[in-house]
Amino acid sequence: MPALFKIALRAIMRNKLRSSLTILGIVIGVGAVIVMVSIGQGAKFFVEKQLESLGTNVLIIIPISTTHTATRGTTGTITLTVEDAIAIVKECSAVSHVSPGVRTTTQVVYGNMNWTTSVSGAGPDYQIIRNWPLESGRFITQQDVNIMAKVCVLGQTVVTNLFGTLDPVDKWVRVKNVPFKVIGVLITKGESPTGQDQDDVVLMPYTTVQRKIMGVTYIGIVLASSISAEARFEAIDQITSLLRQRHRLRPHEENDFTVISQVEFASTVIETSRTMTILLGSIASVSLFVGGIGIMNIMLVSTTERTREIGIRMAVGAREKDILFQFLTEATVLSSIGGVVGVIFGIAVSKLVSYSGGWPSLLSLPSIVVAFLFSNMVGIFFGYYPARKASRLNPIEALRYE
Amino acid sequence: MQDIIILEEVYKIYTMGEVEVAALNGVSLTIRKGEFVAIMGASGSGKSTLMNILGCLDSPTKGRYCLEGLEVSRFSKNELAEIRNKKLGFVFQSFNLLSRTTVVENIELPLIYSKRISKREVDNIYQIMQTLGLGGFQTHYPNQLSGGQQQRVAIARAIINNPALLLADEPTGNLDSATSADVMNVLCDLNHKIGITIVLVTHETDIARYARRVIVLKDGKVLSDTPSTIPLSQISCETTP
Numbered sequence: 001m002p003a004l005f006k007i008a009l010r011a012i013m014r015n016k017l018r019s020s021l022t023i024l025g026i027v028i029g030v031g032a033v034i035v036m037v038s039i040g041q042g043a044k045f046f047v048e049k050q051l052e053s054l055g056t057n058v059l060i061i062i063p064i065s066t067t068h069t070a071t072r073g074t075t076g077t078i079t080l081t082v083e084d085a086i087a088i089v090k091e092c093s094a095v096s097h098v099s100p101g102v103r104t105t106t107q108v109v110y111g112n113m114n115w116t117t118s119v120s121g122a123g124p125d126y127q128i129i130r131n132w133p134l135e136s137g138r139f140i141t142q143q144d145v146n147i148m149a150k151v152c153v154l155g156q157t158v159v160t161n162l163f164g165t166l167d168p169v170d171k172w173v174r175v176k177n178v179p180f181k182v183i184g185v186l187i188t189k190g191e192s193p194t195g196q197d198q199d200d201v202v203l204m205p206y207t208t209v210q211r212k213i214m215g216v217t218y219i220g221i222v223l224a225s226s227i228s229a230e231a232r233f234e235a236i237d238q239i240t241s242l243l244r245q246r247h248r249l250r251p252h253e254e255n256d257f258t259v260i261s262q263v264e265f266a267s268t269v270i271e272t273s274r275t276m277t278i279l280l281g282s283i284a285s286v287s288l289f290v291g292g293i294g295i296m297n298i299m300l301v302s303t304t305e306r307t308r309e310i311g312i313r314m315a316v317g318a319r320e321k322d323i324l325f326q327f328l329t330e331a332t333v334l335s336s337i338g339g340v341v342g343v344i345f346g347i348a349v350s351k352l353v354s355y356s357g358g359w360p361s362l363l364s365l366p367s368i369v370v371a372f373l374f375s376n377m378v379g380i381f382f383g384y385y386p387a388r389k390a391s392r393l394n395p396i397e398a399l400r401y402e
Numbered sequence: 403m404q405d406i407i408i409l410e411e412v413y414k415i416y417t418m419g420e421v422e423v424a425a426l427n428g429v430s431l432t433i434r435k436g437e438f439v440a441i442m443g444a445s446g447s448g449k450s451t452l453m454n455i456l457g458c459l460d461s462p463t464k465g466r467y468c469l470e471g472l473e474v475s476r477f478s479k480n481e482l483a484e485i486r487n488k489k490l491g492f493v494f495q496s497f498n499l500l501s502r503t504t505v506v507e508n509i510e511l512p513l514i515y516s517k518r519i520s521k522r523e524v525d526n527i528y529q530i531m532q533t534l535g536l537g538g539f540q541t542h543y544p545n546q547l548s549g550g551q552q553q554r555v556a557i558a559r560a561i562i563n564n565p566a567l568l569l570a571d572e573p574t575g576n577l578d579s580a581t582s583a584d585v586m587n588v589l590c591d592l593n594h595k596i597g598i599t600i601v602l603v604t605h606e607t608d609i610a611r612y613a614r615r616v617i618v619l620k621d622g623k624v625l626s627d628t629p630s631t632i633p634l635s636q637i638s639c640e641t642t643p
Contacts, residue, residue, distance in 0.1 A: 317487020317515040
């Protein structure tokens with residue numbers, strides 16, 4: 001074996017340019033697989049982390065039916081009320097907190113700065129449900145909700161755009177010409193799994209948003225949390241039957257609301273990113289395949305050029321097997337060198353991509369090992385045919401070859 | 403003396419389309435251990451075919467070939483490869499050395515395939531190189547050597563595994579007359595001193611004179627089988643130090 005290895009290395013060194021170009025094909029293939037998979041894995045990891053930040057037990061109740069959309073005669077009535085929200089937390093044993101909400105997009109002004117953002121109504125439990133601590137100040141209390149206090153809590157993006165480096169707590173901002181006192185600032189939450197900036201938000205008591213800003217009585221959303229992540233299905237069932245009862249829906253009528261679990265929503269996103277990983281990985285594999293064809297091509301040329309050498313080796317006693325292994329070793333050494341360099345190249349590019357492009361990338365050991373082993377297999381697979389062809393040569397004709 | 407080669411009614415028939423051509427048309431001969439035989443004949447006489455069969459590079463279509471008591475005409479490809487490795491040594495007209503491979507590595511080539519590279523074998527290589535006047539050329543490449551030196555390297559490679567039979571196919575065909583004599587002296591030295599059996603194919607009468615027996619082929623048959631008229635080998639070998 002070491003003798004074969006030496007012969008292979010020598011043959012590779014003999015034609016440095018040709019060997020390096022062949023190796024380059026494998027380097028690109030292996031590198032591409034590693035980069036693509038690490039980006040895909042990174043995206044998945046990113047989403048999973050986001051999911052944790054959302055809270056695994058968060059439920060969202062919205063007043064729309066997802067099973068049925070158009071052609072309903074009785075539209076226009078907004079079905080979800082504050083009373084519904086209160087009933088949910090009182091009567092559903094699997095639900096621990098609720099926060100009624102209503103949302104609008106409007107301009108917020110501080111001094112000569114203005115910023116168009118999402119103004120969301122929230123209850124005192126919002127912070128617990130979203131698991132979103134404050135950076136400074138205090139959160140909305142039940143008292144604020146009861147008296148429709150003109151107070152607000154700002155997300156980091158709003159703080160940056162209105163206040164710069166100033167401390168916004170106890171400052172006054174204006175929304176639709178009504179002054180609101182900033183009572184707190186939320187910590188940075190980052191992007192949601194769908195890529196929205198969760199920090200671009202102004203929170204106010206939901207009663208305040210209803211009356212002082214929008215002039216409505218309905219609520220657009222209820223955030224709820226189940227007592228545990230496992231209890232979320234039970235919570236969904238309880239909420240559904242309670243709301244059906246409260247909305248007096250007959251058995252044949254469809255729900256006029258929808259209960260969404262964040263977990264199910266996020267797992268769709270995770271599924272999407274997994275599909276993306278597989279897709280990117282397969283595209284990258286094609287380049288590895290092309291690299292393999294490069295090896296086959298060069299090995300075919302090499303065996304033809306070295307017909308005489310094969311004849312000499314056979315004359316001094318090389319068996320078919322010896323010639324086969326010699327060329328197979330050569331192809332495998334080529335692809336292995338390509339594999340090692342490709343792994344290094346792939347790691348470097350993944351780091352570079354995640355560093356410069358802001359793409360998350362996650363290098364996983366299995367993907368590196370698989371890519372490397374796969375490069376070896378490519379060498380054996382594509383090296384086999386030329387090696388076999390060489391080993392089947394007739395020694396007399398091979399010796400006569402010019 | 404022991405019979406090293408026995409050929410009995412050996413035929414080699416090539417089919418070219420519809421026509422069958424017999425390159426060997428019933429050759430029978432016996433060569434004993436330690437003989438130095440020259441095979442002569444015009445081109446197309448079948449001497450190359452005979453050489454390929456003797457060298458186990460090809461199998462006869464019909465007939466029996468026994469080498470050192472083994473009926474190699476029935477051997478498989480792999481078994482023939484092993485016979486070539488252990489019992490035969492080749493010297494070719496065009497040297498057939500591996501280029502870009504050092505002299506030592508060329509000589510040790512048969513050892514790689516018999517998996518016998520040990521300290522003892524390496525010493526043996528150096529000893530053989532000394533004997534053949536190749537001392538000091540270990541790390542040279544074939545293209546740095548003269549034709550005569552290259553053929554000596556080929557001879558060294560041929561005898562490294564102590565073969566029973568050395569086959570030389572026009573070994574002087576690419577050499578000038580002075581170098582030819584030099585190479586032939588090396589061959590008959592080996593025959594004389596080590597007792598190695600040599601079969602030489604040539605079309606030059608001068609070269610055939612070094613052998614002690616000359617077999618002439620014509621149309622795939624043995625035309626004559628005679629002792630060399632002037633046994634040049636005797637004279638030259640004894641005068642070589």
